[in-house]
Amino acid sequence: MSAHPAESEALLTPSEVASLFRVDPKTVTRWAKAGKLTSIRTLGGHRRYREAEVRELLDGIPRQRATTA
Incomplete structure (x- = not known):
């Protein structure tokens, strides 16, 4: 059994994931x-x-629309 991901598979850092979800990197670690x-x-x-x-997880979250006044 190999624990290594496929070479072409893109990996993200906790900071990159956090910026996509607009949360703190510590939250990503808790998840x-x-x-x-x-x-x-x-x-x-x-x-x-x-x-x-x-x-995939991000696509499951409804997007908030920016409201302009």
């Missing part, structure tokens, strides 16, 4: 610990997230 988001650990122990999974 991973709660099992809401799958994380991959680098050799240095840092978390990375599969872009495809993040985009």
